Amino acid sequence: MDERYNFHAIETKWQQTWSDDNLYQVDESDDRKKYYCLVMFPYPSGRLHMGHVRNYSIGDVIARFRRMQGYNVLHPMGWDSFGLPAENAAIKNKIHPASWTWDNIAYMRTQLQRMGLSYDWDREVATCHPDYYKWTQWLFLQFYEKGLAYKRKAAVNWCPSCATVLANEQVVNGACERCDTPVTTTDLAQWFLRITDYADRLLADIDQLTGWPDKVKVMQKNWIGRSEGTEATFGIDGTEESVTVFTTRPDTIFGVTYLVLAPEHPLVDQLIAGTAQEEQVRQFINEVRAEDEFTRTSDEAEKRGMEIGAYAINPVNGKKVPILIANYVLGGYGTGAVMGVPAHDDRDFAFATKYNLPIQPVIKPVDAELPEPLTEAYIEDGVLFNSGDFDGLPNREAIGKITEYLAEKGQGGFKVNYRLRDWLISRQRYWGTPIPIVYCDQCGTVPVPEEQLPVLLPEDVEFEPNGKSPLVTSETFVNTTCPHCGGPARRETDTMDTFIDSSWYFLRYTDPKNANGAFAKDRADYWMPVDQYVGGVEHAILHLLYSRFFQKVLSDMDMVAATEPMRNLLTQGMVLKDGTKMSKSKGNIVDPDHIIEQYGADTARLFVLFAAPPERDLEWSDAGVEGCYRFINRVWRLVADWVDDAAKVKASVDPNALNKLDRDLRRVAHLSLRKVTEEISERFGFNTAISSIMEMVNALYKYRDEAGDQANLPLVKECLQFLSLMLAPFVPHVAEELWSALGNSDSVHSAAWPQWDEAATKAEEITIVVQVNGKVRDRLVVPAESSQEEIRAQALAQDRVVEMISGKDIVKVIVVPKKLVNIVVK
């Protein structure tokens, strides 16, 4: 064994060996229990960043640990490789998005390989490869057949800079999540996936996700936004039409003094036609619709409204109230119409005051009268008045009673609403999965038949952004024949949101080369669900919600059994430098290549695992990296020093033939092993697991100094074996080198995770803390098996204790076995 730790030689050598031996390849014909360890696949932006290094180091520890524990571990890697940056690069550098993407993939793959990650590269997938997107298209067609994909004209978020539509989820604070340009609204015919059909199940099944962080579950619940309420149908005076409103406060319905419709409400057009204020109203609608969604829905936005000259009839009391339209009512939520009850809602109160609308109180406190006139909305509980037959009812009771009354009259009933909207998936972009639909003048919308898949991306396109999909510029692509009648037809030129690609990649990994289907059911059922998913919390809502949606749809189609895709989720924190996220614009990037070049992959991995627990943000520290490098060197020298002697003996320790020094060392080693095992498997405590290994190394150094020539070599060998095995998940290269130097011929990564000897961990003597009135006053070393009475007696006999308690009454003595004695005196 080399005196010096030459990480470069070691890492290159073992990476080659592992690859040659196909060490991480797995299949389903295996008796061992399966374990699917998945990390979020990267977008091939060009280079790995530290966030990737952290993500994949964490995943690799889990995969390697489970492998050593005897699981059949699937640990795949791939590329989320469709997306806008490739197109931007195409525009900027005049290179094709495909070549830009594939070059990036090639480079990033070598970066990942240099990190020594235990991936089964045989299962690599790239979402931009026709072998992959063929099945993305096929899945879209299954959704289409089930009525889960549909096209409709919709007001959509539009990013003027990217010249594309954005999903609600991709609008952050009113701006495009990619380029930060303020988003506007426009009308387009777009494809949607009917995720709202699954809102109830996506919500209910969150409770099954016991292995997910509460934080993520709460975020998903809020996003789905279930709201229980009542629908009430108001007739429109002088017409046969009616308007249905959604409310969570039907108990206040007798207090309705007006109705408000969203400007885009379908009835508005009809109601204003031919009225005196038609022109005025139309102008107002145009103004509102010109506002982007963010401005319109921001809290500070001025609430503006206008009467439209029509009147509604309150179903509970027949009262005639004016109908208005206003900017604050949203077309996409509930029914797009609300009732105005200014007496009992803050927002309505302000609105009614501004427009001089009447205010009619109908709920008052149980033992007080409301001020007259009201100076603010009364939103507390109370009893009903001015409410016909419902007078005197507590308002909470009235909610149910009034809803039942509306239902009996056929003018409403209970209703559950969700904040979640259908998923807009059309993108006017080139570098995405083409939507496999053809438009024929004769046959209408025709799905591309399965045997004609994939619909390939054409090469002859222009990438200048002009608001239309670049695919429109490819005549060979657009012009096609109708699969149905054979006549001339046009292809759909929009591509799919890339979130679709990543909503099923974890299923493709289970059967990545399947040419006859997206994946075989038996393979998917063998591996799914994912046992451990690791990735950034920024995907807590979108990617994870979409993936759950896909899994449920595919499960309903009987393509896979599991109804949830990810059993356990670990959301790692960000990597920070100088307290903020690393970014090019801040110039605080640390390049993984440089760290690996300077210290090796093992040091880089050790640092990101040791510096903070995985869920928390990690502050980059060059000095911390140095420290990890020093630790590996310290381990190296320790083993190098002993290896010649240790390699000659077996690690068979006779516990009865050890002296005190030996037993103390052995205890540390076995305690460390227990600690590392528990930290990894129970709470992802990689940082504390590593610190425990460090303590063991410190103990070995101490033993070497103290025992000198008398060192017990079989014991030393046992310790060094443990050390290599425990280090294996964290620093796989150096662990393999040490393991090999100790005379083992098989890989440390296929070795079994060792089992500690519980007897060896038992302390012979323990230190008992002696407290007087809760303050530590003394310590007591007693045999481990001392009884409570013995400890108590000994504690009370201690000189210091006698001194402290003399002249005082002993009120109580608490003895906690193996821990402490607390003497309470007065």
Place this chain on the structure above:
RNA sequence: GCCGAAGUGGUGGAAUUGGCAGACGCGCCGGACUCAAAAUCCGGUCCUGGCAACAGGGUGUGGGUUCGACUCCCACCUUCGGCACCA
């Protein structure tokens, strides 16, 4: 506004069920080795007072429960994250 998480030395962070606060690492101080330096090894390092033994204080703030609280309860402050005119 609503929901959630977190506040511990100079610093990153430990403390598993309510039982010695500060493990481990970084930094700093001292010692050994060396002609010297680097590297390495050993020791020290929460604050205040004291030569010391030791005493007092100490986990965002203020209360509470308890023999005992970083840990549990109540109120508040700060930071971060999510949602937000959702009827």
